[in-house]
Amino acid sequence: MQHATSSRDTKAEIHRAAVELFSTQGYDKTSLREIAEQVGITKASLYYHYSSKQQLLRAIVGTFLDDIFQVLRLPETLPWSPETEREVLGAYVDVIIAHRATGPTLLRDIAAVLAAFGDDLDELIAQSRRFQLWLAGPDPTAADRLRAAAAVEAVGAAMSIELDLQAGDAEIRAVLLDAATAVLARRGSPVVE
Known part of the structure; x- marks a missing residue:
């Protein structure tokens, strides 16, 4: 043992x-x-x-994909409400924080990741679009859908940069969740021209 x-x-x-x-x-x-x-x-x-090195990459990125797919599928079983939206966004933020060290690898060597996960990445994109549509809320306008995509990207920024912060995970979580919900709070508002 x-x-x-x-x-x-x-x-x-x-x-x-x-x-x-x-x-x-x-x-x-x-x-x-x-x-x-x-x-x-x-x-x-x-x-x-x-x-092999590719098997190691698959194991590292595969753990992230497993966790993110689990969160992206939550809306399939939950009706939209402001409370469930915040709950689901919180789960998404938690996965991003847990895997933020993997982000630079994903972005730096996208060709290697694509070679190792081509089919999984196609499904990830499709699932992410469904997730964003759910976040846009009931009867979303085009602007609402764009806001939902922006909210997801705001959270994803934690993976795209190397955060050398003195803040702990709880503070990072609060900031990212606040940023995403602030973007979504304008749902239903007209776009300013």
Whole structure:
């Protein structure tokens, strides 16, 4: 039983090292040897957990995709209301915060991610559009739909930049949720020309 715990810890260390190296050096320029060295294991030990760099990337990004799909599917079972909107947005923010270290890797090496997740990314885009439509509220105008997309992007900004903040997760969550709900609060308002 001890071995299973040790194995999970090693996988987590491998993930952290890979995310750090992929984010700073890029996916193509990072070798499995460098990841193994950073973790303090042999390359053979790394191969025990992941047979290739692409498999490691799939594991890292796959965890994010699993979590984000779970949140994006929430509106399928929940009727829209201001309370459920805030609840669902909160769940979305939580996933973004939990995976914010993965963001620079996703953006920096989009070609590698697309190669590893082409079909999943198509479904992610479709699910995200349905999520945004739900956030737009009942009988949304074109402006409401645009506001919903902007609210999602406001939250996603936490993944697109490296946040070197002294703030903790709770404060980051509050700021992102406030930003998204502020954008949505103008729902139904006419667009100023």
